[in-house]
Amino acid sequence: MLNHDRFTPANLTVPLNATLTIKNQDTVEHSYILQGQNIGTEVSAGQTRPLHLDGVPAGSYMVYCEEPGHMTAGMVGNLTITQ
16 A cells, blocks of 8 residues: 555565555555666655556566655655565
């Protein structure tokens, strides 16, 4: 889930080819971006969007919100994809 200044949970482990449900519980737009993978999603306030991880290799990835100022405010986390 996306909240005002953080991801809940900040650290997440999922299997290969998982689909995440990204829910924005805030009143402003947020994003959930996997660093170095050219994959992510923008989620409007109060909305829910799927994020399909098909083809993303197993590994550990930093995730962040790319909205201005959100990453430096603490909207970062870690996504581990397992085989």
